[in-house]
Amino acid sequence: MAENSATGARPDDFESRLRAAGIRITRPRKIILEILGDKADHPGAAEIYRRAQRIDPSISLATVYRTMKLLEDFGAVHRHAFDGGPSRFEVVDGDHHDHLIDLDTGKVIEFHSETIERLQEQIADELGYDIEHHRLELYGRKRRER
Amino acid sequence: MAENSATGARPDDFESRLRAAGIRITRPRKIILEILGDKADHPGAAEIYRRAQRIDPSISLATVYRTMKLLEDFGAVHRHAFDGGPSRFEVVDGDHHDHLIDLDTGKVIEFHSETIERLQEQIADELGYDIEHHRLELYGRKRRER
DNA sequence: AGACTAGTTGCAAACGATTTGCATTTGCAT
DNA sequence: ATGCAAATGCAAATCGTTTGCAACTAGTCT
Ligand SMILES: [Mn+2]
Ligand SMILES: [Mn+2]
Ligand SMILES: [Zn+2]
Ligand SMILES: [Zn+2]
Numbered sequence: 001m002a003e004n005s006a007t008g009a010r011p012d013d014f015e016s017r018l019r020a021a022g023i024r025i026t027r028p029r030k031i032i033l034e035i036l037g038d039k040a041d042h043p044g045a046a047e048i049y050r051r052a053q054r055i056d057p058s059i060s061l062a063t064v065y066r067t068m069k070l071l072e073d074f075g076a077v078h079r080h081a082f083d084g085g086p087s088r089f090e091v092v093d094g095d096h097h098d099h100l101i102d103l104d105t106g107k108v109i110e111f112h113s114e115t116i117e118r119l120q121e122q123i124a125d126e127l128g129y130d131i132e133h134h135r136l137e138l139y140g141r142k143r144r145e146r
Numbered sequence: 147m148a149e150n151s152a153t154g155a156r157p158d159d160f161e162s163r164l165r166a167a168g169i170r171i172t173r174p175r176k177i178i179l180e181i182l183g184d185k186a187d188h189p190g191a192a193e194i195y196r197r198a199q200r201i202d203p204s205i206s207l208a209t210v211y212r213t214m215k216l217l218e219d220f221g222a223v224h225r226h227a228f229d230g231g232p233s234r235f236e237v238v239d240g241d242h243h244d245h246l247i248d249l250d251t252g253k254v255i256e257f258h259s260e261t262i263e264r265l266q267e268q269i270a271d272e273l274g275y276d277i278e279h280h281r282l283e284l285y286g287r288k289r290r291e292r
Numbered sequence: 293a294g295a296c297t298a299g300t301t302g303c304a305a306a307c308g309a310t311t312t313g314c315a316t317t318t319g320c321a322t
Numbered sequence: 323a324t325g326c327a328a329a330t331g332c333a334a335a336t337c338g339t340t341t342g343c344a345a346c347t348a349g350t351c352t
Contacts, residue, residue, distance in 0.1 A: 024348055026300060045339080060302045065339060081227060083281075086338055100270060103278055111269050119262050120284055124246060127257065129286040132249055135229075136282050138266055140275040170319055172329060191310080206331045211310060232309055 014076060021074065028063045029070075031055050036071075042080060042088040042108050082108075083139060098136040160222060167220065174209045175216075177201050182217075188226060188234040188254050228254075229285060244282040 014033050015025050035043075035051045043051070045064050052059045068089055071077035080088045082101055088108075096117075100109040116136065124131045160179050161171050181189075181197045189197070191210050198205045214235055217223035226234045228247055234254075242263075246255040262282065270277045 024299060026348070028301075058302080062303080062340080063301060066300085069340090081229070083227070100273060100275060102275070109273055109275075111273065113265055113269060116262055116265050119259055119265075120282075123257050123259060124284055124286050125289075127246060127255055128289050129246060129248070129255075129284070130289050131284050131286040134282070134284045136266075136280070138270055138275070138277050138280045140270050140277040143271075143274050143276050170328065172319070174330075204331080208311080208332080209330060212329080215311095 017076070018074065023070070023074070027056065028052070028059050029067055031059065032064065032067050036077065036089070036091045040090070040093075042090050044086045044088045046086070048089070080135075082137060098138075100138040100140060103139055103141050163222070164220065169216070169220070173202065174198070174205050175213055177205065178210065178213045178217075182223065182235070182237045186236070186239075188236050190232045190234045192232070194235070226281075228283060244284075246284040246286060249285055249287050 019025060031052050032048060035048055045068060049061045049064045068077060072079050076092060077089050078092055082088060097110040097112045100111060120134060121131060165171060177198050178194060181194055191214060195207045195210045214223060218225050222238060223235050224238055228234060243256040243258045246257060266280055267277060
């Protein structure tokens, strides 16, 4: 026992969850899951592909895309389409949060406001709607210190 | 005088504003401005192209795109990238608002919450940022009446 | 361990939205 | 009316993403 314990996050959880759902755990998928669990950033398909190739050069970009769609449909991953650039992904680990994108560096900062969430619900409600999901993205620059 | 007064909105304003900025008022641009001023919906480039062709079949899709970019840079038009679909545009006439997209019909409903806007500012401020712009999009379905 | 089969892969070609090069037109200042 | 930079239409190019297909495996059943 104790064969896999040096992994950054907990990719095992995913693998078992996927297996339980009848989804095959293949070599490419294992690698991609490991990459996604590693850093908590928001990489695009190309970046995931790059990182995956370092582990197994035979992986194809098509498989990265297919796997991301799979994980998205499975609910394990969220896809973001920030202004301009291509889709970026992140594992759905904990609670919901929204994003602030640094226009200068591209850095993505996460935040959460229960008040805003509640207001959104209220607004939708007043309009006669149930919210399925939402996007709140702030685009800004670091404040010039005085 | 009184030659152009039957136009839906006030495309004249735009034309003069553009002229003042040294931008040439060409036939395609005149037509696109007229279309944009007409309905207050959120048409995509293809839809604008379709409507424009009904007025002048010689207009090209490339020019629609070029004009939208021009107007966007000029600040006269906002580009939206709602989930999935292509970019959709709307003239910047009045005050800022956000959008609720009906997932069943694709209909776009506009709303505004001064409280949310303020909270966004506050959050960005706490993170040390100045907001340049933001996107708040609610995706939902009409509430099933009981 | 070997065989079987449906699911998965890599590759290249297809895709949809948007942009661009270029030769030809056009707006508009002179 | 003339001249020229800016704008146009067309087709080809680009970008991100998806897809068809033949070759390959994961998981299952001997
Ligand atoms: Mn995030
Ligand atoms: Mn709007
Ligand atoms: Zn939120
Ligand atoms: Zn807003």
